[in-house]
Amino acid sequence: MFTGIVTDVGRLAGVVARNDGRELTIETAYDPETIAVGASIACDGVCLTVTDRGVDDGHNWFRVFAALETLDVTTVEKWQKGRRLNLERSLKAGDELGGHIVQGHVDAVATVTAREDIGDQIRLDFSAPPEVMPFIAKKGAIALNGTSLTVNEVGADSFSVHLIPHTVAVTAWGDTRLGDRVNLEVDPLARYAARLIETRDRPDEPGN
Numbered sequence: 001m002f003t004g005i006v007t008d009v010g011r012l013a014g015v016v017a018r019n020d021g022r023e024l025t026i027e028t029a030y031d032p033e034t035i036a037v038g039a040s041i042a043c044d045g046v047c048l049t050v051t052d053r054g055v056d057d058g059h060n061w062f063r064v065f066a067a068l069e070t071l072d073v074t075t076v077e078k079w080q081k082g083r084r085l086n087l088e089r090s091l092k093a094g095d096e097l098g099g100h101i102v103q104g105h106v107d108a109v110a111t112v113t114a115r116e117d118i119g120d121q122i123r124l125d126f127s128a129p130p131e132v133m134p135f136i137a138k139k140g141a142i143a144l145n146g147t148s149l150t151v152n153e154v155g156a157d158s159f160s161v162h163l164i165p166h167t168v169a170v171t172a173w174g175d176t177r178l179g180d181r182v183n184l185e186v187d188p189l190a191r192y193a194a195r196l197i198e199t200r201d202r203p204d205e206p207g208n
Contacts, residue, residue, distance in 0.1 A: 002047070008029045009172050010043070011082065013027045024043070045106060045183035111181050112125070113158065120165035122176070132184065
């Protein structure tokens with residue numbers, strides 16, 4: 001479980017393609033001694049499991065594996081060496097929930113259709129698949145590349161967000177360009193609410 005509050009911007013230092021997925025080595029400011037093998041780290045919003053960690057030439061790193069299913073439903077397959085990644089370690093009991101509940105399970109891939117730089121701030125417009133649009137609401141929460149953001153405007157198949165200077169400074173969002181594809185996770189509370197309404201309207205379903 002995560003909150004969408006980015007705690008480090010890592011760098012993809014190595015990619016090894018395998019028949020069953022991809023092995024990714026990510027440089028980080030995290031102390032590898034504090035990272036357990038088997039721990040979950042959100043990498044651009046994708047919950048991945050640590051398989052190894054260490055220090056090479058003064059660079060801290062951890063290694064994760066992305067299976068074929070992950071490559072199919074996220075942007076991971078397109079990641080290239082040198083890419084900056086928004087990182088967040090999983091919550092511990094008692095940690096502050098600074099953003100919103102984020103599971104690291106990508107619902108869809110959205111595409112950047114417009115970028116407007118306003119001083120140190122950035123406004124971004126996105127197009128998204130129709131199946132996720134009912135869960136995106138104006139002033140609601142959304143996770144994009146692992147960052148908890150507030151939705152500004154919503155259209156039939158699009159939405160926008162506004163990044164404040166702090167967010168731009170502590171994430172990889174400054175690298176964003178038109179046409180970039182990003183990992184999108186809807187607010188799970190919106191999904192649960194929609195499911196409750198759906199079952200309420202179907203009294204013949206078991207449990208009703």
